[in-house]
Amino acid sequence: MTTRPTIAIIGAGFSGSLLALHLLSRGADCPRILLIERASDFGRGLAYATGNPAHLLNVRAGNMSAFPDQPEHFLAWLRQQGDAVPGAAGAGPASFVARQTYGHYLQKLISDAAKQSRSAGRLILVPDTAVALRHEGGRMVVRLDVGREYKLDAAVLAIGNFPPQPPHLFDGAFFRSSRFHPDPWAPSVARDIGVRDSVLVVGTGLTMVDTVLSLRARGHQGQIVALSRRGLLPRRHTDAVPHVVPPPPDMPTSLSRALAHVRRLVRQEQAAGRAWQPVIDSLRPRTVAYWQALPLGEKKRFLRHLRPWWDVHRHRLAPAVATQLTALQATGALIVTAGRLQSIEEVPDALQGRVRVTYRPRNEDGDITFPVDQVINCSGPACDILRVTDPLVRDLLAQGTIRPDPLHLGLDVDAEARVLDAGGRPVPGLYAIGPVTRGTFWEMTAVPDIRMQAATLAQHIGAYIDRHAKVAVEA
Secondary structure, eight states: OOOEEEEEEOOOOOHHHHHHHHHHHHHOOOOOEEEEEESSSSOOOHHHHHTOOOOBBBSSGGGOOOOOOOHHHHHHHHHHGGSSOOOOOOOOOOOBBBBHHHHHHHHHHHHHHHHHHHTTTTTTEEEEOOOOOOOTTTEEEEEETTTTTTESEEEEEEOOOBOOOOGGGGGTGGGGGGTTTTTSSSSSHHHHHHHOOOOEEOOSHHHHHHHHHHHHHOOOOOOEEEEESSOOOOOBSSSSSSOOOOOOOOSSSHHHHHHHHHHHHHHHHHTOOSSSSHHHHHHHHHHHHHHHOOOOHHHHHHIIIIIIHHHHHHSOBOOOHHHHHHHHOOOOOEEEEEEEEEEEEEEEESSEEEEEEEEEEETTTSSSEESSEEEEEOOBBOOTSSSSOOHHHHHHHHHHHHBBBSSSSSSBOOTTEEOOOOOSSSSEEEOOGGGGGHHSSSSSSSSHHHHHHHHHHHHHHHHHHHHHHHHHHHH
16 A cells, blocks of 8 residues: 655744645645644744734735635634634724734634544644754655654745844843843743833834834833834834725836836825825735846845835834834834944943943944843844754755755745755755745745745645655555
8 A cells, every 4th residue: 555645844833834724625635744833832823923912913804814715714714703712803804903813813724624534644733843854765854853753755844934133243242141132032021121121122123013012011111222224114004995006017127217116106196195005015916026037136236225115115014003103102112213233231230230232323423322221132033044043954954955045035945935955956845935935035924925825835745746756545
């Protein structure tokens, strides 16, 4: 009797869980799926594991279905929950629901899939950490932290975002200080920061916003200073469902000309009394193809000069969150400033230990020094896999099985999301999904983008299995 092909999906956040669901939809042709997750919760991932109801989705509920061919799926689920799930009752297409609510949705999808008769023996939840992956005898073998090994026909790296890397400035003694919090999601942030402690947050993006809201939800009353090179905050979504702007025609591969074109579109909308946000949204169907058509030099220019501006206009805040942030700034509880960190060090004192921060304000020559009690690194997820400490990534790098993409945004993969080895060759049966593929696909962080990638990747993997693995014969 031949054996059913086995696939390991390493990581059960949104990307990995959704890919598992799409593979299960193959019915009788579905392989055995090992969904491996180091965290206790399957389906949530870091973004949706938050317990803070103030952490809202950055996309309206009407565009948050897990399935691109079922656009009403999430809304229908919300209606079914009523008061059983916080934030579900009364939510509509224009709502920005709590991320924890969306986490419940994802968990329910996985739970329901695991219980279905078609999933019997095909979806196996493995609560452990994958630490090594190697080719052996024409197949792959994944080793878990407990020492157990599984033989595989294919594997998918759905390893999500890595914790922020400390700025190079922090590589000295301060990095080891208890007053420095390298990971804003770590329990130490809640445990060690006092109610009246003053806080420096390095970064002014979405992670900073989450961190500030979390501190305030716990009763924090100290002043918070958020510092980044440009001091840019994520922009606000429109309060009402915006009008639809059709996707623009092919964009020029000169960034300067493309930027001028987008600005013209924005001016046209504003001249007609309409919001600018739909213009940015209209680029979404074209973004992946446009990114892949850009010459490498233009991509580097984008990352150096335009990325911060793209991020704050593309990844926006729910109106309620933006209002909270504005109120905190108005009272002085939150100060957002632009500048470059020059030095940061802990200053022991007989009465209290504090941190001395020196930065140079943007477009100025002199430095400013001020004290704080705590520092939180919210500079964004680590992208350069050469600096990542994850044991599986280190193992694959050491073997030459993976390599960073040319821009060091994640893993190098081809157009079918096949992982490329150190020599640039596709690794048979090894794929990646989600944020670690941003070097090739760029926009792979939001649900609407990842759900399309998951559906497409499930087809590629199915075709690979059909070609290279033996199909099971039912007993």
